[in-house]
Amino acid sequence: MTLTATRPVTRVAPGRSGARRTGRRWPLTVLLGLVSMLTVSPFLVMLVLALSPPRKPTVPRQWPEQLTFDNFAQTLSAAGFLGWTVNSLIYAGVSVVIILLTASMAGYAFAKKRFPGRDALMWAFLATVMVPFQALLIPMFVLVSDLDGVDTFWGMIVPTLANSQAVFLMRQFIRDLPDELFEAAKVDGASEWRIYWQIVIPLTKPILATLGVFVFLWHWNDFLWPLVIAQSDELRTLTVGLTTLKGDEHPLSLVMASAAISVVPCLLVFALLQRYLVNSIAMTGLK
Template sequence: MLAVISLFTVAPLIAVAVLALSPEDAPTLPYALPSSLTLDNIVRIFNVGEFPLWLWNSFLYSAVSVVVVLLTASMAAYALARKRFPGRNALLWAIIATMMVPVQATLIPTFILISKMGGVNTLWGLILPTLANAQAIFLIRQFVRDMPEELFDAARIDGAGEWRTFWQIVLPLIRPVLATLAIFVFLWHWNDLLWPLVVGQSDAARTLTVGLATLNTETASTSNVMAATLVSFIPCLVIFALLQKHIVASITHSGVKG
């Protein structure tokens, strides 16, 4: 049964790969399989429209968001988990409450704000609203909260301040959850369509997902569209391959009390 489910899961990916590597004049699936495979479509797609720029914009959008989200979320999580200050619980519940608000509900207000700031059709306008993530704050807070209090007591005895405690104790210990979040945040932004479609109305700020949608409505052949789609898979696979061991460590940590 699992094998059947797995087959249905990977079948679309196989179809994309076959169509992307098929000669342009080959019959398309599901009617026939190509007699040979070629990389011509992948080479050709880099000369179609602004595909290299879309690819770069998507990478920049995703990479910058990952770095800033992890940094700001880990700082906020450390403060919420280990520091006592007035309104801490109210702030935590406010952050959790934002997770219940649909993205569509804040889309128009966010666009109006970015538009008044002059951020429409710019990369910074695309990236700015994504630099805070409530899910990341909440998840990291759970890890920091479970750290032994003795670690922080020892740091205070050694004269470590808040910054040194954060950089030298907290960050190294939360690397597994940071790696896991890096994968998810990267995938969220790499596959994001709605916000880039709204704010990136020109090629200068257009991401790969929006570019693929426009490419599919233009004169590009099916093979070219599938080649572009196949190329869009590669960064996600590379990120997952590099960080997958940290996901296992994160799951192990969350399942063991100590």
């Protein structure tokens, strides 16, 4: 008869493991909290200045004694502010729709179609990302000027539609979709246009929403190209128009109120598409 020694079983209290995990995470939580405070602090200063009475352009060192919304009312009643906002919405909104449409089509072609020079063409198109926009500014302006596109909406929108980053993101996402879906659709007699609308578009909603947020922010905050191409006050975008408010004749609180209002559309777009943005990030790690 053989005797085997057994080690006593140590029982761990149910809440002890959770307490250990919480104890290990608190330094990371504190670090993230500090980074978040540093990130949000410029926006808080902007709001404090926007709610402060008109005064000299200085950064507030203490909480103001009086808060007022007169700066927001004065900004909204300004002659060109609403027009600048509408121009920015047109510039960003139209660009988002066209870029998502063309990038999804190009991404589907590069991901699921086979044609000579496909990979070489994709990498050549992607190599344009390395060319700085400042190097293309003068040739783009000369080309648009020869086509009578200066001081027009189409002259401001069309040159920004060739977005190689958007095509690359769509290609990477569509490439992971199962080929069996497209083969089954072809067996059923579906045309390429029907496959695109009923298979590609529904399955790529998360990445389309994410890309839509990025493209909207790029165009909403774009300054250099609208400054060059829009030469009249009627076609100014919000970013260009806000620069005209800087000066001694406009108090800093009024400029900060205008900047605070300009952030609202970006927050609304992010809030509306946040669910798809989180889904796209979660699906990125799934195979």
